[in-house]
Amino acid sequence: MKNTENPVVSIHYTLTNKAGEKLDSSIGAEPLSYLHGAGNIIPGLESALSESSVGDKLTVTIEPKDAYGERNEAQIQTVSKEMFPGIETIEVGMQFQADSSSGPAVVTITKLEGDDITIDGNHPLAGEQLTFDVEVMEIRSATETEMEHGHIHGAGCNHD
Structure with missing residues (x-):
């Protein structure tokens, strides 16, 4: 069966950046399963897998525009610590859900300077060229x- 007509596809993958550093992998764990054609994975990888069959192995390099997008400096801003009521300890790397003009978004704390907190609404891999080794x-x-x-429905899905 070819990977067409919105099938559920299960893949093992290793993800590296342009420098060859391993960022993520499913090797040694359960394969990643997704509903093909539903936008559940980045567009460049989904496109590369469109004509795949069971057993196919491929290496795909994906430019930022077809992955997590280019970095958008407008997504970086400095806010007051007062924007985090009830949170006693704030550290670089922490992530929070925030309301944005386009709906809920995840922001990452990137810098602390007194009561000024720099947040970044870009995906951590935005602007990165990514390479996937996939089976x-x-x-x-x-x-x-x-x-x-x-x-897909399976482990961790809590609705019918």
Whole structure:
């Protein structure tokens, strides 16, 4: 079965950046499963897997625009510590959900200077060229419910 008509695809992958540093991997764990065609993974990887079959192995380098986008300096701002009521300890690297003009967003604390806190709304991998070494482990038909919901159902899914 080819990877068409919105199947559930399971892959093992290793993700590296342009410098060759390993950023993530599913090796030694469960494969990543996703509903193909539903936008559940970055566009460049989904496109590269469109004609794949079980057992295929490929290496795909994806430019930022087809991954997590280019870095947007407008997503970086300095706010007052008062914006974090009830949080006693704030450290660089912490992430918070915030309201943005385009809806809920995750921001990362990148700098602390007195009561000034710099937050970054860019995805941590924005602006990065990414390389995926992928092996297609399984392809199955999606259930009607998975198609309706736009994602796979399995471990960790808490609705029908």
